[in-house]
Amino acid sequence: MDVLEVLRTEFAKDDEVDYARLADQLGSSAVRALEELVGAEDPRIASQAVYLAGLIDGSGSFEVVAAGAASRHAIVRVSAAFALPRLPAGPASKLAIRLLSDPDAGVRGRAVRFAAPSRDPLLVRKAQEIAERDEEQWLRELAARLLDTNGGPPG
């Protein structure tokens, strides 16, 4: 069974997909197959590919998450936002900036959970903008609460 087939079989499961085991066993050898799955039209499979890519510490895995962040499907973009804490700091910050401006409030909400407690002044400033001006009240409140918990916006 090739890597793509292994991934398709595992991702088809309703629950108990063992992402950690897949990341350990396949590592960076899975990246090309994950790229293919993220580009496929099935958002269920694409969101899983993005999540697994976020667990793989290898060349090309960040690009898979970034491709997910550009998906036309919100559930794929939200999977990319969930992956932010597991990415290297620099690339994660760049991706977070994009996701903080996502048209979907749920994606922005997940990104702001990453941005508000971060030490990156730009991310914290973006989180402050959401707290002040986002069109969704629940998201303004969430961002404000997270910023308050983490010491407030930069001076």
Place this chain on the structure above:
Amino acid sequence: MRAVFSAKGIDVNLASDQALNRPDLDDLDVDPPTIDGPITAEQAQLFSNHDPNTPDQIFVYFVRACSPPQCGCASRRPAPPQFPNARPSVVIASVASLWTLAHECGHILGLSHVVDDKRLMFDTTWDITKPLPDLAADEETKIKASPFTK
């Protein structure tokens, strides 16, 4: 779901339903998903909507997405500190199949995965080949012995 269970003489009753206004939990962190293990802070927040007067019911929450991504997950874990008793909960994502709800409730009722693609507890419900998935005799016995079956 009703059709699968009623084939074994088990009725499924919907006690009540409501639309929760919790957009912050519509994409839910369930990482790591375990049926009897700890729940996440976000699961605890969502499950706090349980009616404390109905401890013998299964609570089902429909969300847009779970992380890690999966069709659904089941939890029998008590949610401390406000819930002294177990509040069995099922979370169903928007990518779920026709059978995911029944499958996850099956986990709550004590059933495990099987390798037969004609049965409800096949681990890939999108690929169940029988129009009405089966419950085996031993699964029926387990369900009828569950504290959530009257």
